[in-house]
Every structure is written in structure tokens, then in C-alpha cells.
Amino acid sequence: MKDGKMSNKKFTGFPAGVTFIPLPDLFFTQVMPQIQDVAELKVTIYIFYLLHRKRGYPCFVTYRELLSDSALMAGMGEGALRLALSSAVNRGTILHLKLNIDGNWEDAYFANMESDRKAIDTIERGELSIGKMKPGEERIRRPVQLPNIFALYEQNIGMITPMIAEELKEAGRLYPSQWIDEAFKEAVLMNKRSWKYIARILERWASEGKNSGKHRQGIKKNDPDKYIRGKYGHLVKR
Numbered sequence: 001m002k003d004g005k006m007s008n009k010k011f012t013g014f015p016a017g018v019t020f021i022p023l024p025d026l027f028f029t030q031v032m033p034q035i036q037d038v039a040e041l042k043v044t045i046y047i048f049y050l051l052h053r054k055r056g057y058p059c060f061v062t063y064r065e066l067l068s069d070s071a072l073m074a075g076m077g078e079g080a081l082r083l084a085l086s087s088a089v090n091r092g093t094i095l096h097l098k099l100n101i102d103g104n105w106e107d108a109y110f111a112n113m114e115s116d117r118k119a120i121d122t123i124e125r126g127e128l129s130i131g132k133m134k135p136g137e138e139r140i141r142r143p144v145q146l147p148n149i150f151a152l153y154e155q156n157i158g159m160i161t162p163m164i165a166e167e168l169k170e171a172g173r174l175y176p177s178q179w180i181d182e183a184f185k186e187a188v189l190m191n192k193r194s195w196k197y198i199a200r201i202l203e204r205w206a207s208e209g210k211n212s213g214k215h216r217q218g219i220k221k222n223d224p225d226k227y228i229r230g231k232y233g234h235l236v237k238r
Contacts, residue, residue, distance in 0.1 A: 021052040022158055024113075031093050039076055039084040044093050046072045051111055055151060057165060058119035060097075063107035085109065095120060115161040148177060152184045157193050164195060175202050179210065 088094040110116040
């Protein structure tokens with residue numbers, strides 16, 4: 001880009017192994033046909049892109065993040081960004097919430113997905129917090145780095161919903177991290193990219209033993225009911 005102008009150099013094509021991001025199919029059939037402003041379309045798609053790259057719950061992007069993103073802001077001023085965000089929020093594609101983060105009020109933007117609507121409702125009820133808060137203080141939790149099982153899910157399957165998050169937490173508590181890594185690898189190898197398939201692998205290993213069975217023997221010695229308790233206990237054989 002020279003003198004603030006976009007380069008007109010022809011794009012040479014997407015390379016092999018390029019990463020894809022998910023967009024709801026309804027976006028293309030119900031939302032995009034209504035969008036007349038290119039800036040609104042650009043900002044909306046870019047917010048989905050940024051949310052897909054986030055590691056934390058709940059996932060949102062702030063106005064400052066958008067404003068400081070050179071790829072998004074190329075050829076677009078701050079006034080156009082504000083107008084595009086306002087249009088996307090008014091259309092209902094993007095949700096807006098004021099958050100108090102580290103004592104500073106931030107404009108935060110979410111995708112209008114069921115999981116994000118639930119997250120916003122939880123925030124507004126004051127149920128997302130870190131430690132004990134003083135009376136009247138905003139109880140907002142910053143996105144935190146996810147455990148490895150969460151990262152594996154996002155990298156290999158997709159966005160984490162609150163329901164899936166609970167199942168991942170339970171699995172992370174029940175199974176060794178090495179098992180979880182190998183279960184994801186097996187699912188990818190078999191082209192079975194679903195948590196249901198991975199959970200069944202882990203349940204089978206817990207029930208029947210894995211490889212030499214040494215880990216299973218250790219479980220019996222220390223805690224024979226470790227894999228019987230919890231969400232998947234009814235699926236594990238004694």
C-alpha cells in the first residue's frame with residue numbers, strides 16, 4: 001500500500017492447507033443480501049474471523065482491537081468503522097455490550113449466536129467474575145487462556161458452546177492429557193471431527209484399557225472409581 005491507497009496487485013490464489021473459518025449459512029442467505037454498505041460487510045465478516053481466533057470464554061472483540069487492526073482498517077477511517085459497527089448491531093448480526101475490564105469501560109462485540117446470547121445474559125446477571133468483588137463493582141471476567149483440551153477442540157472441531165465447555169471440563173478432569181491428545185489425533189485421522197466420537201474413544205480406553213493397560217492398572221490401585229464418577233460414568237464398564 002502506497003500513500004494510503006490499497007494496492008491493485010492481483011491476488012495469486014489461496015495456498016494449499018489454508019485455514020478456513022466458519023460462518024453461519026444463514027449469513028449468506030438472510031443477512032448478506034440486505035447489506036448495502038461494503039464497510040458493514042467487511043467489519044461483520046472480520047469480527048467473525050477474530051472471534052474464531054480467540055482463546056477464551058466468553059469470546060468477544062473490543063472496539064480498540066478493531067481500531068488497531070491494520071488489515072481491517074486499510075482503506076477505512078474511524079468514522080466508517082463506527083458507522084459500520086452501528087449498522088451491524090442495528091441489523092442484529094453483531095451484539096454490543098459495555099464491559100468494565102480492569103477498571104476501563106470497553107465497547108465489546110459478540111456474534112449474535114445462541115452461545116453468545118447466553119454469555120451476555122450471564123454477564124448481565126453478574127455471574128461471570130474473578131474472585132470476590134466489592135459491592136457495586138462490575139463482575140466481568142476477562143477471557144482467559146483455555147486448557148489444552150479446549151484449544152484442541154477449537155483447532156480441530158470449531159467454536160465452543162457453553163454445553164460443550166462443561167463436557168470438556170469434565171473430560172479434562174477424568175482423563176490423562178496424553179489420552180486426550182491421542183483421542184483427538186485418532187478422530188482427525190479417521191475424519192470423525194466431533195466431540196461425541198472423541199468422548200467415545202476416551203470412554204472405551206477407560207473401560208477396556210489402552211495399549212499395555214498400565215495406566216488402567218494404576219487407576220485401580222489409586223482410585224478404582226475414577227472413571228465411574230462424573231458425566232460419562234454410566235458408559236464405563238466395571
